[in-house]
Amino acid sequence: MDLTAWLLRLTPPRPFVVATPGGTGARVAVERVVRERGWQPAASPAEGNILVVAGPVSDDLRPAVEQVWSLFPRPCARADIDSASAAPARLAAAADALGDPDRQRRPRAAHPHHDRRGAEPPMADRARDRDGLMLDRLHVPLGPVLPDWPAGLVVRTALQGDVIQDATVTTTGLGHARQVSPWDSPTGFVARRLDSCARLLSVVGWPDASATARRLRDDVLRSDVLRGDRRARTATALARWAGRVRRSRTLRWSLAGVGRTPPVPSTPPELGGDAWDRVGSWLDSAVRTFDRPGSAAGLDRAPETRWALEALPTLLDGNELACARILVASLDPDLDTLARREAPHG
Structure with missing residues (x-):
């Protein structure tokens, strides 16, 4: 066993879990499996090594998902889980891929539909603040690919300093959401x-x-x-x-x-x-x-x-x-x- 394989065996899975519209059941199942296996969820791609996408990925959501995937450092793996029943097997496969030195040495393949045109990095301009002063203004989008975030929600903010001066709200991916919800039960x-x-x-x-x-x-x-x-x-x-x-x-x-x-x-x-x-x-x-x-x-x-x-x-x-x-x-x-x-x- 070489050093890389040995280190990969010692690498604990750190799933970064995001949900898409229609993926509530898959997300709940993923969170349950992650807890049962004792894995520690990641709060950002930088500290994660498994991207878990719970729910269907529509064409309008795919650029944002692929942008987040591109931010993961090696070693890393990905699990796309579109149903609750698929969660255990897909997470196990991702953990195996994370510990496989041959897979980790391969160049990361781009998704066949990868398109960066939908990505929204922060941008800056200048605008007057509430006192009439011309100050830098930074445009920062929140969502749609964030943990513990409403699936499909996008909030675009304009900041001066760390204060939101303007916010717009849109949604994405709702047209492809499947209405299978764990909330449709007596409890x-x-x-x-x-x-x-x-x-x-x-x-x-x-x-x-x-x-x-x-x-x-x-x-x-x-x-x-x-x-x-x-x-x-x-x-x-x-x-x-x-x-x-x-x-x-x-x-x-x-x-x-x-x-x-x-x-x-x-x-x-x-x-x-x-x-x-x-x-x-x-x-x-x-x-x-x-x-x-x-x-x-x-x-x-x-x-x-x-x-x-x-x-x-x-x-x-x-x-x-x-x-x-x-x-x-x-x-x-x-x-x-x-x-x-x-x-x-x-």
Whole structure:
């Protein structure tokens, strides 16, 4: 065994997981397998070595996916997973490719449909700030290929310093989304709330609480969760975790005042207040609804998603870029709900 092969055998998989519209079920399955195998997810291509794309990759999304793939340093591998059932085998194959010295020595082949025209690197110009001074302005796109980011969402920001002076919101890939969702079950509403909490906690930098939320989400989605002792154990674990999150002063300090929505009748009740208020609402509804399975089944999230997309530019204006991902995660629009109802937003 040569040195390269020996080092590759010692290289732990670090998956960088991104989702596309229609890929929610695949993403949830990927996150479960990653947790069960003890792999540590990566927050960026620079620290990752497996790109995991959960969901179908449409022509309009492919340039962004390929741009991210080009940023991965060697050794690296890629797993395109378009269904939940494919997750274990595809991830295992990617891990094998990561540890294969022959594959790692080969030149990285470009995707046959690779096209960099859709890539959006940051660009700069000059514009007047709010005091009338001419200052540099940097254009920074967020999405659509980011971890813990709404699948298909693109936010284009114009920054002066680290403050967002202008933001536009579009969507991509919705026309190809398949409407197979893990949330379509008696416990799907609870699982969806836990998923939203997990993504926000990950973005804000509390990985332990985020991992627990994902484990509870997966437990809630088990077919036998509502029977016997398992239901009682899950309810106890859910309540204990929710109490821990509510008591976190650091989390409250991080979220209070972020993304405060207008207190008007048109604001959906689920999206009222600031990011801290929304987390509290998610926790309360998850605990309450688990005690009454099926009570929230069939709820249509399309109206609140449409509202969030329309409100995001105003909510983001004047915020620091560091708050942008927290703000988006606290609204957590589910763009898959729009795929059957309307053409892509924007």
